[in-house]
Amino acid sequence: AQKITQTQPGMFVQEKEAVTLDCTYDTSDPSYGLFWYKQPSSGEMIFLIYQGSYDQQNATEGRYSLNFQKARKSANLVISASQLGDSAMYFCAMTGFNDYKLSFGAGTTVTVRA
Amino acid sequence: DAGVTQSPTHLIKTRGQHVTLRCSPISGHKSVSWYQQVLGQGPQFIFQYYEKEERGRGNFPDRFSARQFPNYSSELNVNALLLGDSALYLCASSSDRLLGGVEQFFGPGTRLTVL
Numbered sequence: 552a553q554k555i556t557q558t559q560p561g562m563f564v565q566e567k568e569a570v571t572l573d574c575t576y577d578t579s580d581p582s583y584g585l586f587w588y589k590q591p592s593s594g595e596m597i598f599l600i601y602q603g604s605y606d607q608q609n610a611t612e613g614r615y616s617l618n619f620q621k622a623r624k625s626a627n628l629v630i631s632a633s634q635l636g637d638s639a640m641y642f643c644a645m646t647g648f649n650d651y652k653l654s655f656g657a658g659t660t661v662t663v664r665a
Numbered sequence: 666d667a668g669v670t671q672s673p674t675h676l677i678k679t680r681g682q683h684v685t686l687r688c689s690p691i692s693g694h695k696s697v698s699w700y701q702q703v704l705g706q707g708p709q710f711i712f713q714y715y716e717k718e719e720r721g722r723g724n725f726p727d728r729f730s731a732r733q734f735p736n737y738s739s740e741l742n743v744n745a746l747l748l749g750d751s752a753l754y755l756c757a758s759s760s761d762r763l764l765g766g767v768e769q770f771f772g773p774g775t776r777l778t779v780l
Contacts, residue, residue, distance in 0.1 A: 555707075586768075588771075593773065594753050594755075594773055594774040594776070595771060595772070595773045595774065596708070596755060596757075596771035597771075598768050598769075598770070598771075601768065642707050642708075644707075651696075651698075651713045651715075651720055651721040652698065652710040652713060652721055652723065653698075653700075653708075653710065653757075653769060654710070655707030655708050655709075656707050657705075657706060657707050658706075658707050
């Protein structure tokens, strides 16, 4: 079983600044994948970035980067140069490599101020 | 290419009624999963169907059922609706049954309100 913890219910960030969203996880699977999704008010879950547990380097996708610290079981998302369109709910999720479902955290609401 | 589609977008039902939600996966994807997202929480896994068979089930009562059709589209059925069933129901498709390293693509969801 996997458990995801996101301790920041809401965050405010100034436009063009960077923001870090925390995610810690717990699992008994030796191999697993970590995901970050963005959910705007429309409701659709938008995939942002993926990190495999055996990946040697931290994942990056444009303005998104994942700060993966395996020993600490953390997978924080960093959004650089925030834009107004980044205002949304952000979810951290994980799955075991031989699993068929995603386990999600409670999410963090990000509000970008002009 | 079209993404994952879901219908209807919104739905209002009363307690005790039955509801059917529909999902069409991305073309070529054989796996469809259903998630329930209650307001203010993260999505919770309900079912996965792969190649028309149920491959996984979350901790939901038997009032929840689903099926997958030969074209890989899927229906989620909920009987005897309760107020607590009010939620956003998300459908996701993927190319494989196992998700390690495989992205799940989500649809826009169906917002169900039970009065």
